[in-house]
Amino acid sequence: MKINRLALAALLVTTASLQAHAKTPVVNHAINEAEVLTAQQNWCKALLDISAVHQRDGVAAATALAAKVIDSAYGYQFGAVLFKPTLTVAPQTFRTDRAGALAYFVGGNPSYPNDTGFALKGWKKCDVDNAAVYISGDVAMTMGNVRFTGPDGTVTTVDKTWSFAKDDAGQLRIVVHHSSLPYAAR
Amino acid sequence: MKINRLALAALLVTTASLQAHAKTPVVNHAINEAEVLTAQQNWCKALLDISAVHQRDGVAAATALAAKVIDSAYGYQFGAVLFKPTLTVAPQTFRTDRAGALAYFVGGNPSYPNDTGFALKGWKKCDVDNAAVYISGDVAMTMGNVRFTGPDGTVTTVDKTWSFAKDDAGQLRIVVHHSSLPYAAR
Amino acid sequence: MKINRLALAALLVTTASLQAHAKTPVVNHAINEAEVLTAQQNWCKALLDISAVHQRDGVAAATALAAKVIDSAYGYQFGAVLFKPTLTVAPQTFRTDRAGALAYFVGGNPSYPNDTGFALKGWKKCDVDNAAVYISGDVAMTMGNVRFTGPDGTVTTVDKTWSFAKDDAGQLRIVVHHSSLPYAAR
Amino acid sequence: MKINRLALAALLVTTASLQAHAKTPVVNHAINEAEVLTAQQNWCKALLDISAVHQRDGVAAATALAAKVIDSAYGYQFGAVLFKPTLTVAPQTFRTDRAGALAYFVGGNPSYPNDTGFALKGWKKCDVDNAAVYISGDVAMTMGNVRFTGPDGTVTTVDKTWSFAKDDAGQLRIVVHHSSLPYAAR
Numbered sequence: 212m213k214i215n216r217l218a219l220a221a222l223l224v225t226t227a228s229l230q231a232h233a234k235t236p237v238v239n240h241a242i243n244e245a246e247v248l249t250a251q252q253n254w255c256k257a258l259l260d261i262s263a264v265h266q267r268d269g270v271a272a273a274t275a276l277a278a279k280v281i282d283s284a285y286g287y288q289f290g291a292v293l294f295k296p297t298l299t300v301a302p303q304t305f306r307t308d309r310a311g312a313l314a315y316f317v318g319g320n321p322s323y324p325n326d327t328g329f330a331l332k333g334w335k336k337c338d339v340d341n342a343a344v345y346i347s348g349d350v351a352m353t354m355g356n357v358r359f360t361g362p363d364g365t366v367t368t369v370d371k372t373w374s375f376a377k378d379d380a381g382q383l384r385i386v387v388h389h390s391s392l393p394y395a396a397r
Numbered sequence: 398m399k400i401n402r403l404a405l406a407a408l409l410v411t412t413a414s415l416q417a418h419a420k421t422p423v424v425n426h427a428i429n430e431a432e433v434l435t436a437q438q439n440w441c442k443a444l445l446d447i448s449a450v451h452q453r454d455g456v457a458a459a460t461a462l463a464a465k466v467i468d469s470a471y472g473y474q475f476g477a478v479l480f481k482p483t484l485t486v487a488p489q490t491f492r493t494d495r496a497g498a499l500a501y502f503v504g505g506n507p508s509y510p511n512d513t514g515f516a517l518k519g520w521k522k523c524d525v526d527n528a529a530v531y532i533s534g535d536v537a538m539t540m541g542n543v544r545f546t547g548p549d550g551t552v553t554t555v556d557k558t559w560s561f562a563k564d565d566a567g568q569l570r571i572v573v574h575h576s577s578l579p580y581a582a583r
Numbered sequence: 584m585k586i587n588r589l590a591l592a593a594l595l596v597t598t599a600s601l602q603a604h605a606k607t608p609v610v611n612h613a614i615n616e617a618e619v620l621t622a623q624q625n626w627c628k629a630l631l632d633i634s635a636v637h638q639r640d641g642v643a644a645a646t647a648l649a650a651k652v653i654d655s656a657y658g659y660q661f662g663a664v665l666f667k668p669t670l671t672v673a674p675q676t677f678r679t680d681r682a683g684a685l686a687y688f689v690g691g692n693p694s695y696p697n698d699t700g701f702a703l704k705g706w707k708k709c710d711v712d713n714a715a716v717y718i719s720g721d722v723a724m725t726m727g728n729v730r731f732t733g734p735d736g737t738v739t740t741v742d743k744t745w746s747f748a749k750d751d752a753g754q755l756r757i758v759v760h761h762s763s764l765p766y767a768a769r
Numbered sequence: 770m771k772i773n774r775l776a777l778a779a780l781l782v783t784t785a786s787l788q789a790h791a792k793t794p795v796v797n798h799a800i801n802e803a804e805v806l807t808a809q810q811n812w813c814k815a816l817l818d819i820s821a822v823h824q825r826d827g828v829a830a831a832t833a834l835a836a837k838v839i840d841s842a843y844g845y846q847f848g849a850v851l852f853k854p855t856l857t858v859a860p861q862t863f864r865t866d867r868a869g870a871l872a873y874f875v876g877g878n879p880s881y882p883n884d885t886g887f888a889l890k891g892w893k894k895c896d897v898d899n900a901a902v903y904i905s906g907d908v909a910m911t912m913g914n915v916r917f918t919g920p921d922g923t924v925t926t927v928d929k930t931w932s933f934a935k936d937d938a939g940q941l942r943i944v945v946h947h948s949s950l951p952y953a954a955r
Contacts, residue, residue: 235541236663236679238758239532240748241427289751291608291901293912295928298952304928305900305912307608342863343849345932345944346425347908348534349721352932352945354851354863355421370853370862372930372947374903374910376612379661379751386610386903387910389930391949394856422849422865424944426934475937477715477794479726481742484766490742491714491726493794528677529663531746531758533722535907538746538759540665540677556667556676558744558761560717560724562798565847565937572717572796573724575744577763580670607913611904613799718797720906727793 242351242377247344250375250383251353254284255337258359261316261330270319270331277316277330281309286376286384297369297390300325336360349377352387368393428537428563433530436561436569437539440470441523444545447502447516456505456517463502463516467495472562472570483555483576486511522546535563538573554579614723614749619716622747622755623725626656627709630731633688633702642691642703649688649702653681658748658756669741669762672697708732721749724759740765800909800935805902808933808941809911812842813895816917819874819888828877828889835874835888839867844934844942855927855948858883894918907935910945926951 257280265273285292287309294306296315303323306312314320318328341355352374359367374387443466451459471478473495480492482501489509492498500506504514527541538560545553560573629652637645657664659681666678668687675695678684686692690700713727724746731739746759815838823831843850845867852864854873861881864870872878876886899913910932917925932945 235527235529237430237530237532238658238662239430239530240661241429241532241534241537243427243429244423244425286610289612289903290610291903293901293903293910293930295900295912295930295949300952301926304914304951307901307912341421342853343421343851343865344423344425345847345849345851346423346427347934347944348427348536348906350534350905350908351427352851354853354865354945354947356859356862368859370947370949372851372853372945374932374945376905386905387912387930387932387945389912389928389947389949391853391928391947392952393862394858394950424844424848426847472796475717475798476796477717479715479717479724479744481714481726481744481763486766487728487740490728490765493715528667529665529679531661531663531665533748533758534720536719536722538665540667540759540761542676554673556761556763558665558667558759560746560759562719572719573726573744573746573759575726575742575761575763577667577742577761578766579676580672580764607899607901609802609902609904611802611902613801613904613906613909615799615801616795616797713793715793716795716797718795718799720799720908722906723799 240349240377240381242346242349242375242383244344244346244351246377246383247346247351247353247375248339250284250385251339251341251373254373254385255339255357257284258330258337259334262332262334265317265328265331266333270317270328273328273331274313274317274319278313281312281316283382284385285309285312285388286378286386287312289376289384289386292385293374293387293389294385295389295391296329297392298329333362334359335362335364350386351375351383357390426535426563426567428532428535428561428569430530430532430537432563432569433532433537433539433561434525436470436571437525437527437559440559440571441525441543443470444516444523445520448518448520451503451514451517452519456503456514459514459517460499460503460505464499467498467502469568470571471495471498471574472564472572473498475562475570475572478571479560479573479575480571481575481577482515483578484515519548520545521548521550536572537561537569543576612721612749612753614718614721614747614755616716616718616723618749618755619718619723619725619747620711622656622757623711623713623745626745626757627711627729629656630702630709631706634704634706637689637700637703638705642689642700645700645703646685646689646691650685653684653688655754656757657681657684657760658750658758659684661748661756661758664757665746665759665761666757667761667763668701669764670701705734706731707734707736722758723747723755729762798907798935798939800904800907800933800941802902802904802909804935804941805904805909805911805933806897808842808943809897809899809931812931812943813897813915815842816888816895817892820890820892823875823886823889824891828875828886831886831889832871832875832877836871839870839874841940842943843867843870843946844936844944845870847934847942847944850943851932851945851947852943853947853949854887855950856887891920892917893920893922908944909933909941915948 291307314323316330372389375383477493500509502516558575561569663679686695688702744761747755849865872881874888930947933941
């Protein structure tokens with residue numbers, strides 16, 4: 212029943228959209244759910260790509276790719292990103308600037324001595340399992356698990372929150388990224 | 398070609414939506430184009446309804462319906478609406494409160510002596526022809542012509558701008574409404 | 584008195600921002616009221632500037648300045664602007680693209696034979712009198728009167744609605760502009 | 770000193786708003802930084818209040834207060850909240866509905882057997898230290914540390930991300946809340 216209603220809604224949307232687009236310019240800064248799911252998939256794909264480039268071409272090539280990914284998928288050009296990576300510790304827990312993000316993903320920055328390069332760990336698979344999604348117009352937030360499969364098949368699960376903002380060019384950019392290992396009594 | 402691309406996009410959205418909805422709660426405050434077009438149609442329908450009720454049941458019934466329409470379709474509960482009706486003049490040009498809007502649509506308010514009741518004019522048809530649409534997340538703006546067909550078949554064309562905001566309950570409400578007759582050299 | 588209030592507001596905003604920035608990076612895409620009032624003043628100032636340049640340096644210089652103003656103060660780079668100028672008529676009422684806006688302000692475009700150049704009329708003064716303001720996060724809408732004083736001291740009053748969106752660089756841009764002469768029984 | 774800054778900011782906001790309201794109605798759905806910092810302080814205060822009520826009046830009174838806090842400070846009425854509390858584990862990591870949030874704060878719900886009541890732990894102090902703030906119109910996001918001082922003076926530090934949305938009544942509500950203990954090599 213719910214599916215029927217959804218399918219009907221989709222049909223109406225399609226028809227209306229076609230008719231309107233034929234007639235009038237539409238500027239749309241709103242984010243839809245498909246864009247959010249695609250941006251998540253793109254993040255996973257970028258991580259696997261960096262891992263693959265690292266194995267094939269070495270750390271310099273991986274670093275160049277990671278820099279490109281950060282510049283296209285994150286919102287550092289807005290001034291700061293609220294980024295808490297999975298494995299960082301105080302006083303370098305939060306990576307609000309681009310240098311801190313790059314150090315986390317590929318290491319090699321003496322200012323971040325604890326960073327070993329999360330994207331260099333030979334990841335083979337990256338799956339997103341959303342617990343909930345909140346779309347607030349031109350910002351969309353997701354929370355759920357992301358599962359990383361390593362080179363030996365071991366799966367690492369993290370709890371992850373993302374917020375994506377749509378930039379003036381219509382592209383989604385990560386403006387919040389909080390990742391943490393599941394709680395374990397210590 | 399454009400239509401094919403749009404149809405494909407719609408299909409992808411539909412599939413993704415169904416899959417996601419089956420899994421996760423999605424709170425969505427963004428406005429899509431179909432919602433905007435529907436809200437415009439609802440405004441037209443409400444105007445024709447008030448006209449019809451007026452002719453059948455008299456001005457008191459029309460006033461009751463107009464009050465209901467204003468409360469459900471405008472955003473006066475947010476504090477004010479930016480409403481410039483077609484036929485108002487200074488110093489009562491702008492109807493930023495509910496009483497001023499009701500007076501414009503159905504007249505009968507001695508504080509607004511120039512108001513004769515725009516919705517009581519026996520409108521038979523109301524067509525929207527958008528020139529452009531701008532969706533900014535949880536606010537959507539439209540500009541174009543609206544054509545009103547009167548009881549004798551005469552068509553009145555106005556230039557109209559609307560802004561719709563999505564309220565907490567997910568309903569679109571008019572927060573800006575600027576209507577004017579086309580410019581004519583005087 | 585009004586200027587004092589604006590200057591005070593600007594000062595307060597600056598102070599608060601500086602204090603916060605000293606502690607934490609703050610990315611702020613929200614629009615505040617002072618920014619809206621400033622954007623309106625800037626629009627008026629740009630109109631007077633174009634008029635002055637026209638009188639002093641001729642139409643080519645005025646056109647160059649108008650193009651610069653449109654590119655910095657309007658949002659045509661987002662894809663379209665919902666612009667209904669005061670004096671346009673069908674079928675060229677709505678100027679959703681940049682060429683149509685420029686033609687309206689400075690004329691001289693054979694594709695728009697009715698345009699005589701609104702900004703070339705020797706305006707000496709431009710005052711904004713808001714009836715209401717609606718700020719919806721990163722979009723702000725205003726409605727009210729704008730009064731233009733011509734070279735002979737005659738005042739022209741228009742009913743005007745603007746919507747401003749904040750772009751990625753933090754600048755307000757006009758995305759809706761509906762201007763109309765007051766209603767007069769014909 | 771920090772309190773002074775906040776008080777000043779609040780005062781300035783109030784003054785500016787009053788001055789504007791005297792002239793024109795202003796509907797403002799944008800969030801400013803002072804509102805964000807206040808909402809964070811309110812969350813801390815609510816936690817300490819629940820702890821105090823628990824010690825003085827018992828768990829039933831604490832539960833009643835916690836329910837009230839959840840209903841006024843979170844956005845469950847929008848459909849779901851993206852809430853990952855500090856101490857939850859799979860398969861109950863994410864508390865997207867109200868019952869799950871209440872169970873986390875005060876325990877006593879047999880459906881959540883691992884919940885011992887985070888708000889019942891006798892907290893004496895709660896300090897927020899923001900790493901960065903991102904305000905996106907009517908949604909604001911913060912990331913940083915929150916430090917909880919327990920009854921014996923021990924301090925627990927968490928990494929915390931919040932997103933606040935402004936509801937139709939103008940109140941900030943938590944729509945995202947991701948809290949995690951700092952990473953520790955295991």
